[in-house]
Amino acid sequence: MTDTAVRTPVTAVTRPDNDRWLTLGFAAPATVVLALLFVLPLALLLVASVAGPAGFSLAEYGRLTTPHYLGVIWNSLRLAVLTTGIAFAIGYPAAFALARARGVVRSALLATLFLPLAASVIVKAFAWTILLRSDGIVNTVLLALGLVDEPIRMIFTETALIVGAVNIFLPFMILPIYAVVAQLDHRLVDAAATLGASPAVAFVRVVVPLTLPGIIAGVALVFSLSVSAYVVPTLLIGERYPTLSTTIAKAFLLARQPAFGAAAGVVLLAITLAAVALSARLGRSGGSR
Amino acid sequence: MSSPDGAPHVVIRSVSKRYGPLTVLDRVDLTVARGELVTLLGPSGCGKTTLLRLVAGLATPEEGAIAIAGRDVTRVPPHRRNVGVVFQSYALFPHLTVAGNVAFGLAVRGRPREEIDRAVARTLSLVRLEHLGSRRVSALSGGQQQRVALARALAVEPEVLLFDEALSALDRNLREDMQVELRRLLREIGATAIFVTHDQDEALTMSDRIAVMNGGRIEQLADPKTLYARPATLFTLGFVGQSTRVRGTVAAAADGVVTVDTPVGRLSAMGHFAAGSPVVVAARPEHLNVVADAAGHDGGDRARNRVDGRVRAVIFQGSRSRIEVEAGGETLLAELPGRGAADLRPGDDARLVWPVAETFVYPDPEARP
Numbered sequence: 027m028t029d030t031a032v033r034t035p036v037t038a039v040t041r042p043d044n045d046r047w048l049t050l051g052f053a054a055p056a057t058v059v060l061a062l063l064f065v066l067p068l069a070l071l072l073v074a075s076v077a078g079p080a081g082f083s084l085a086e087y088g089r090l091t092t093p094h095y096l097g098v099i100w101n102s103l104r105l106a107v108l109t110t111g112i113a114f115a116i117g118y119p120a121a122f123a124l125a126r127a128r129g130v131v132r133s134a135l136l137a138t139l140f141l142p143l144a145a146s147v148i149v150k151a152f153a154w155t156i157l158l159r160s161d162g163i164v165n166t167v168l169l170a171l172g173l174v175d176e177p178i179r180m181i182f183t184e185t186a187l188i189v190g191a192v193n194i195f196l197p198f199m200i201l202p203i204y205a206v207v208a209q210l211d212h213r214l215v216d217a218a219a220t221l222g223a224s225p226a227v228a229f230v231r232v233v234v235p236l237t238l239p240g241i242i243a244g245v246a247l248v249f250s251l252s253v254s255a256y257v258v259p260t261l262l263i264g265e266r267y268p269t270l271s272t273t274i275a276k277a278f279l280l281a282r283q284p285a286f287g288a289a290a291g292v293v294l295l296a297i298t299l300a301a302v303a304l305s306a307r308l309g310r311s312g313g314s315r
Numbered sequence: 316m317s318s319p320d321g322a323p324h325v326v327i328r329s330v331s332k333r334y335g336p337l338t339v340l341d342r343v344d345l346t347v348a349r350g351e352l353v354t355l356l357g358p359s360g361c362g363k364t365t366l367l368r369l370v371a372g373l374a375t376p377e378e379g380a381i382a383i384a385g386r387d388v389t390r391v392p393p394h395r396r397n398v399g400v401v402f403q404s405y406a407l408f409p410h411l412t413v414a415g416n417v418a419f420g421l422a423v424r425g426r427p428r429e430e431i432d433r434a435v436a437r438t439l440s441l442v443r444l445e446h447l448g449s450r451r452v453s454a455l456s457g458g459q460q461q462r463v464a465l466a467r468a469l470a471v472e473p474e475v476l477l478f479d480e481a482l483s484a485l486d487r488n489l490r491e492d493m494q495v496e497l498r499r500l501l502r503e504i505g506a507t508a509i510f511v512t513h514d515q516d517e518a519l520t521m522s523d524r525i526a527v528m529n530g531g532r533i534e535q536l537a538d539p540k541t542l543y544a545r546p547a548t549l550f551t552l553g554f555v556g557q558s559t560r561v562r563g564t565v566a567a568a569a570d571g572v573v574t575v576d577t578p579v580g581r582l583s584a585m586g587h588f589a590a591g592s593p594v595v596v597a598a599r600p601e602h603l604n605v606v607a608d609a610a611g612h613d614g615g616d617r618a619r620n621r622v623d624g625r626v627r628a629v630i631f632q633g634s635r636s637r638i639e640v641e642a643g644g645e646t647l648l649a650e651l652p653g654r655g656a657a658d659l660r661p662g663d664d665a666r667l668v669w670p671v672a673e674t675f676v677y678p679d680p681e682a683r684p
Binding site: 211213214216217218219220221222223224225227228231232235236238 | 372394396397398406408467
């Protein structure tokens with residue numbers, strides 16, 4: 027009795043201590059890399075954005091509130107919201123199809139999702155320009171079929187931009203949702219049915235809440251990817267549709283206005299962080315009901 | 316306390332179910348009276364779970380009809396049947412609290428808030444979980460989850476409760492307690508229930524009647540005592556309770572008693588078979604008495620079977636002992652209560668004696684016609 031009473035606290039104290047050091051040890055390399063390569067540049071960016079010629083200044087942020095740059099912010103948000111919305115509308119049912127598929131069909135579907143990820147986004151965006159050009163494949167086919175009399179203008183339109191963005195970012199919507207749907211216990215749907223829930227009600231009350239973590243992850247991923255997309259708007263729509271990303275690049279590379287570029291970068295970062303924070307919050311409240 | 320009033324409540328008529336070339340249910344008939352507790356007992360693959368799913372509406376039969384409370388529901392989807400199902404792994408909604416799970420059935424029926432709250436409180440107290448309503452279901456023990464699943468099914472006041480191996484996930488002691496408690500509870504509220512299980516003890520404890528299923532058919536439908544005392548088929552005998560058996564050929568038949576030549580000697584049993592039929596003679600081990608002195612005094616008693624042999628093993632099992640007796644190259648099993656086998660040793664001569672009335676005889680399934 028006495029022995030146990032004396033020994034127990036000792037082990038109880040040393041064990042977590044060892045664990046903590048071990049955990050810190052494992053996390054250290056990643057922490058150093060993140061601090062040096064991520065936090066430090068961002069801190070410098072933040073400093074640069076408020077560094078005017080005569081010390082601290084919010085002038086660059088002021089420029090961002092002019093109608094032109096509010097339009098740029100709006101363009102970025104519009105691209106992100108449309109891309110995310112359409113990718114979700116396509117991706118959510120696709121994730122269920124993927125989870126239901128078996129054997130060869132499932133492998134083939136997974137391959138069509140993963141293989142594009144191996145190709146560079148520039149390659150994929152160029153592929154879309156080839157498809158959508160006036161003398162591109164789509165127009166050639168439409169003309170040959172006699173469906174149109176002259177080539178339709180597709181490239182450098184918002185439609186092309188959204189189609190391309192949805193195509194390129196769709197796997198990031200489908201995969202997290204698929205991961206959750208594949209885990210879904212179908213007996214829960216059976217249980218809902220026997221309790222009086224029609225298929226539609228069971229979907230809304232059981233399937234959607236249980237797949238919410240996947241939905242939130244997919245939406246957060248696609249939103250933050252598309253709101254900050256640079257290659258896709260540059261190649262598929264160009265100057266006609268300036269976004270925060272293209273504006274930042276121009277400020278740094280062409281206009282030599284690093285302070286303005288830094289300010290736009292901070293705004294873009296804030297939008298992305300807000301989206302991620304909001305989805306994390308939704309995920310928590312959705313999970314704890 | 317209420318008990319079955321005899322009015323047919325669930326009527327299953329000549330129901331067949333096939334999955335591709337596989338016939339899972341083959342023209343099954345079963346009627347469950349209002350307030351009756353019926354168990355579908357059988358090994359995995361016998362069709363018992365499929366039959367339960369047909370009653371729940373989670374599957375549709377190719378042939379036959381199912382009626383619940385006088386309404387033909389054969390083609391009615393599950394959400395319009397008003398059944399309560401307790402699933403094997405409980406299938407509780409992980410995103411809802413205990414109360415949320417119990418309220419689900421009433422909530423999807425669009426019942427008013429106060430009514431739902433009252434029903435949730437009532438059913439939770441029925442399963443003695445009234446203090447856990449706000450808990451997450453993942454925070455509960457297996458036994459508590461089982462109660463939540465039951466409460467959820469009870470809350471909608473279903474016409475029939477269906478239990479699919481509902482107790483099999485619990486450990487042994489808890490399972491036995493739950494069997495007794497569940498039976499008492501279902502009796503109290505006058506529920507009509509169908510259980511599916513492969514556990515014979517559960518079936519014997521819980522049921523008014525047991526349907527023993529094998530290969531998509533009901534082998535025997537009877538109350539537990541009859542099922543145990545008079546198994547209609549060799550399969551039922553083997554599936555419910557212990558048995559000891561020996562193969563043989565009918566030598567003579569008269570007045571409902573057959574005499575069978577077996578490797579252990581000539582045995583008599585209650586049954587109707589023509590002379591020459593290949594049969595299996597069987598008995599419950601607890602009916603076999605072991606008499607150490609082979610020179611018995613009951614030599615002329617025609618109401619008893621006798622087999623002389625040698626004790627091969629005595630296995631002490633606490634409240635009883637199992638004795639294996641070898642005779643004519645076969646091993647027969649006897650079961651003696653308490654310390655009845657205290658003076659038996661392996662190698663002893665022994666005589667097995669048991670009543671002809673407790674001897675069963677079945678056609679030999681392995682004999683060529």
